[in-house]
Amino acid sequence: MARKFFVGGNFKMNGTVASIKEIVKNLNDAQLDPNAEVVIAPPALYLPLVRESLRKDVEVAAQNVYNKPNGAFTGEISVSQLLDSGATWTILGHSERRTILGETDEVVAAKTKFATENGLGVIWCCGESLDEREQGITVDVVSKQLAALKAQVSDWTRIVIAYEPIWAIGTGKVATNQQAQEVHAAIRAWLRKEVSETVADETRILYGGSVNEKNCRDLAKETDIDGFLVGGASLKPAFVDIINSTQ
Numbered sequence: 001m002a003r004k005f006f007v008g009g010n011f012k013m014n015g016t017v018a019s020i021k022e023i024v025k026n027l028n029d030a031q032l033d034p035n036a037e038v039v040i041a042p043p044a045l046y047l048p049l050v051r052e053s054l055r056k057d058v059e060v061a062a063q064n065v066y067n068k069p070n071g072a073f074t075g076e077i078s079v080s081q082l083l084d085s086g087a088t089w090t091i092l093g094h095s096e097r098r099t100i101l102g103e104t105d106e107v108v109a110a111k112t113k114f115a116t117e118n119g120l121g122v123i124w125c126c127g128e129s130l131d132e133r134e135q136g137i138t139v140d141v142v143s144k145q146l147a148a149l150k151a152q153v154s155d156w157t158r159i160v161i162a163y164e165p166i167w168a169i170g171t172g173k174v175a176t177n178q179q180a181q182e183v184h185a186a187i188r189a190w191l192r193k194e195v196s197e198t199v200a201d202e203t204r205i206l207y208g209g210s211v212n213e214k215n216c217r218d219l220a221k222e223t224d225i226d227g228f229l230v231g232g233a234s235l236k237p238a239f240v241d242i243i244n245s246t247q
């Protein structure tokens with residue numbers, strides 16, 4: 001089965017009502033590849049604004065979600081609240097949440113399980129630090145993150161994997177096509193061995209880390225790169241070129 005090209009825009013903690021309205025207008029006016037699945041993730045505060053004003057063929061994601069039903073969890077947002085606001089996806093396990101907010105592999109896996117079982121798609125992120133890459137343990141690190149996910153998740157149909165080497169995030173230092181392809185192929189091989197042929201063949205594996213309108217076309221040609229999770233460039237008009245990178 002051909003995997004549908006997937007492009008996510010992670011706005012992180014950026015934007016104002018005015019700037020987000022401008023991004024939405026730009027996407028609404030653009031010609032987007034009808035063969036690409038596009039999802040944007042504004043800060044939670046702006047989800048209803050984005051969902052109400054954005055074209056319907058682009059989906060909306062949160063950047064995080066809690067793994068409990070509504071209740072006494074001050075500061076958190078639930079899966080049902082996201083669905084109620086029209087979000088259909090969430091990002092989970094971004095390295096900024098793992099390293100700055102202290103989310104462990106197990107917490108990320110528990111959130112992924114709860115979100116997927118309750119109807120949200122999950123863009124599940126993994127990736128190594130510069131130190132880990134230099135030690136030559138990239139695939140071990142990513143395999144350990146995947147193993148923690150597998151320990152809790154049995155249905156992979158709502159999961160998209162984003163490989164984001166930490167050293168490439170926001171640094172302008174993109175992984176080479178070969179570096180990215182190697183890890184994507186290793187992730188797919190892991191899925192084939194540890195989960196199933198079908199999950200390996202059908203799961204989209206996105207690359208994230210300094211993707212821009214100049215490097216996206218070549219990266220998109222790699223066999224195991226099924227799309228991108230874009231940070232900084234998703235706030236700019238050039239995001240449209242990244243969405244259209246396989247055209």
Ligand code: G3P
Pocket residue numbers: 010094164168169170171172208209210211229230231232233
């Ligand atoms: O989730 C996207 C991301 O971390 C990459 O950010 O700014 O390097 O594209 P950026």
